[in-house]
Amino acid sequence: NAGVMQNPRHLVRRRGQEARLRCSPMKGHSHVxxxxxxxxxxxxxxxxxxxxxxxxxxxxxxxxxSAEFPKEGPSILRIQxxxxxxxxxYFCASSPPGQPSYNEQFFGPxxxxxxx
Amino acid sequence: AQTVTQSQPEMxxxxxxxxxxxxxxxxxxxxxxxxxxxxxxxxxxILVIRQEAYKQQNATExxxxxxxxxxxxxxxxxxxxxxLGDAAMYFCAIMDSNYQLxxxxxxxxxxxx
Numbered sequence: 265n266a267g268v269m270q271n272p273r274h275l276v277r278r279r280g281q282e283a284r285l286r287c288s289p290m291k292g293h294s295h296v297x298x299x300x301x302x303x304x305x306x307x308x309x310x311x312x313x314x315x316x317x318x319x320x321x322x323x324x325x326x327x328x329x330s331a332e333f334p335k336e337g338p339s340i341l342r343i344q345x346x347x348x349x350x351x352x353x354y355f356c357a358s359s360p361p362g363q364p365s366y367n368e369q370f371f372g373p374x375x376x377x378x379x380x
Numbered sequence: 381a382q383t384v385t386q387s388q389p390e391m392x393x394x395x396x397x398x399x400x401x402x403x404x405x406x407x408x409x410x411x412x413x414x415x416x417x418x419x420x421x422x423x424x425x426i427l428v429i430r431q432e433a434y435k436q437q438n439a440t441e442x443x444x445x446x447x448x449x450x451x452x453x454x455x456x457x458x459x460x461x462x463x464l465g466d467a468a469m470y471f472c473a474i475m476d477s478n479y480q481l482x483x484x485x486x487x488x489x490x491x492x493x
Contacts, residue, residue, distance in 0.1 A: 306486050307425075309480040309482070312480070320479075368427055373423060373424050
C-alpha cells in the first residue's frame with residue numbers, strides 16, 4: 265500500500281507565477297489535510313478536505329490560495345501570484361473515513377516551494 | 381485557542397542513553413489527542429507515539445514512552461537506549477474535535493556516538 269504521494273518534491277517559481285502542488289492520499293483514505301512549514305517552525309494547518317468538499321479552510325490565507333479534492337484525481341493546493349513569503353515546505357496528510365480526530369494522519373514527503 | 385510549547389530548541393544525548401523531550405499544551409477541551417512526530421533530514425513526518433487524553437495509562441512504543449500529566453497539561457517523550465537513527469526534529473502536536481493538528485516549534489535531537 266503506497267503512502268501519501270506528493271509532487272513535485274521541489275518547485276521553484278518566480279514572483280507572480282502560479283504554483284500547483286499535488287497530493288494523492290493513501291488508498292482508501294477520504295480525508296486530506298494541507299499544512300505549511302516555515303523554516304525552523306512547526307507545521308501550520310491550512311485546510312481540510314473530503315472528496316469534493318472543503319470542510320475547514322480556516323488556516324488558509326483568504327487571497328491567492330485555494331484547494332480542491334475532486335472526485336477523481338489528487339488534491340491540489342494552488343497558490344496564485346506567488347510571493348517570496350510563500351516559500352515553505354507544504355505537507356499533505358490523509359486519514360481514512362470515519363471520525364477524523366480518532367484517526368492518525370499519514371503524511372506525505374512534502375513539497376518544498378522556493379519563490380525567487 | 382490551542383497552543384503547544386516545546387521549550388527545548390535542541391537536545392543532545394549520548395548513544396545508548398535516555399533522553400526526555402518536553403512538551404506543554406493548552407486547550408479548553410476535555411477530549412483530545414496528543415502526538416509526537418519525528419522529522420528526519422528527509423523531512424518525512426513520521427508518527428512516533430500517540431496518547432488519548434481520556435486514557436490515564438501512558439502510551440509506549442518500544443523504546444519510546446510518554447509521561448502524560450493531564451492536570452499539568454504536560455506530555456513529555458522519553459527515548460530509551462538512544463540510537464543514531466533517532467537523530468531528527470521531534471514535534472509535539474495536539475488534535476481536538478476540530479481535527480486540526482496544532483504543532484509545537486520542534487526540538488532538534490542530536491545523538492552523540
